[in-house]
Amino acid sequence: MCLNEPVLTCTDLQKRFGDVQAVNGISFRIAPGETYGLLGPNGAGKTTTISMVCGLLEPDAGAVAVAGTPLTTRSVSAKAAIGYVPQDLALYPDLSAAENLRFFARLYGLGPADTSRRVAEVLDLIGLSERGGDQAKTYSGGMRRRLNIGIGLLHRPRLLVLDEPTVGVDPQSRNAILESVVRLAQEGMAVLYTTHYMEEAERLCDRIGIVDLGELKAEGTRAELVALVGEHDRVRIQGVGDLEVGARACTLISSVQAASVRDGAIELLVDHARGVLVQLLETVAAASVDVDAVEVDEPDLEAVFLHLTGKALRD
């Protein structure tokens, strides 16, 4: 990653609709090959932010630059660097997948030969080569979702913008979409991904911006965000034997911050529990405790969101 040459730079974006301040001073940057997630509940301002990034909405204040070129609703060349995948399906159901792709490829300025080649490649990429000639209205929901994403990839954009692409998608298609995003990022494409699913943000994104009420509450890698909260992992060891002795033995390990016995189990607060889990189990076993089960509860983005906003992510 080269953070000095961002593909996308958003500076102090603001947008108001009537009395509602939908976006209030959001700034972030995305480097080439980086996947940046905007995580927040519905109505947080993610889609409005994306609309300004794609030149669909004019910000009241602030600026968007794509590969160093300022972008507004009137921009033409800057938009060519962006591939936009809207949240809802945006395709022509009475046209085939190939016709949908061909239309948008030409709209993005690809020549006839390039268009034919890219349409074939994208149909292959989204697994619709065999059904490419059928009208989109005959496709399953998952196939339409894939086509919706495929349209955004046609012109090999430097920045792919995906607005909640997995909403309303079955688990199998969802997994396929997430794998595609990982693959594209590996190929060097910068990705801006909005979601209100914490797991998706954790799985896909190199950095995450937490958005609520139109403001960017915090941003960073997952580890940085969790560190921001300052919480420890919780380890619960269920077993038979002298649990008090086992708990006391665990406190001798430096990363264990606290130990107690409750409801037939040893409960520990630990820094980076996964790194010392084997040592913990050996210690408990040495204290003559037969271990039946172990649970590790790490602080996640849900906890971070709760910490930053005072409410759960799905509220």
Place this chain on the structure above:
Amino acid sequence: MRSALLIAGKDFRQRLRDRSAILVAFVVPFVLAAIFGATLHDVGSGRVTFSFGLVDLDGGQAARTFSTQVLSPLERTGLARLRTEPSLERGRADADDGTVAATFVLPESFSSAIGRGQSTQLTILGDVDSPIGALVARSVALGFAERVDGMRIAVAAARPTSAAEARRLEARAAAAPQTVTITDVSTSRRELDPGTYYAAGMAVFFLFFTVQFGVTSILDERRDGTLARMLAAPIRRSTVIVGKLLTSLVLGIVSMSVLVAATRFVLGAHWGNPLGVAILIVSGVLAATSVMALVATLAKTPDQAGAWSSMVALVLAMLGGSFFSVAQAGGAIGALSLLTPHAWFLRGLDDLASDAGLGSVLGPAAAMLAFAAVTGSVALTRMGKLIEP
């Protein structure tokens, strides 16, 4: 322009797969024009024949005159077919069951009452399902009554000195030729024949629905998210508008041209000078597209646009004479009809039919272009809102 053509090309592909568009643009107007034209063709061309019954309870001179000098000439011209009814009951029954359009009933003492200068009655029993036939019968009877009155006045004015002289004067008055004969009811402008009139009326009526598939489809694209997708592409916003307007214009011109050709060769419509017709079609399509663009900018949803467009198309068509000639009504309605492109389109075709030359369509075309300019200008000022994702 390349992107605008792409958008228009995509729209055409969609419309070709949309059967409702084909129906509205080509099939329905053609079928309706055929139905209207076939139904009203005989009336308009004067080739219609009405059946009339005659119940003569009098049998006198005046009754014979009515039969031989009024009804028989009508029969000879082919306008009427006469049926002598044996009784009043039969005459009434034939009118009731539609065997005849109307039955004339000449009462007993009809002739003697006329001869004495007394009042008498000529009754018309009309078929309720044939109002035009009954109206013709009433006009015929009224004409006869006025002629009898005329003779009576002429005889009275001559002050006959005896009954014999009075009868002689009456006979002379009856035999005298009519001083005024009506040879044509039309004005100096020859009117379109019914087949052409309804072909043109239906074509211009449905034109307003056809052009909708272009401009108002922006609202469909906004609802379906594809407008946002187009606006995210490296094209100007005005390109989308130009593409949609192109779709409307080309769809309108193709639809009208196909209808003109189809009604010309299948229904025998007489459209007149092809270049004049082309000028009228292009002007009409521009006017229709501008109106529908304005409606699209006022609506918030595709459904709203559809409902408003239908209302506007229907009101303009009725006022403009697509279904019946409103201009003949005169007065305020006649003047209002001139505010519609339909009226000017039909007037332009009227002028072409009168062999007035190609220049005669320039006035109607200019009126339609003025209509397009006014509504189009308002639409363009509001187009920015329509093109928001």
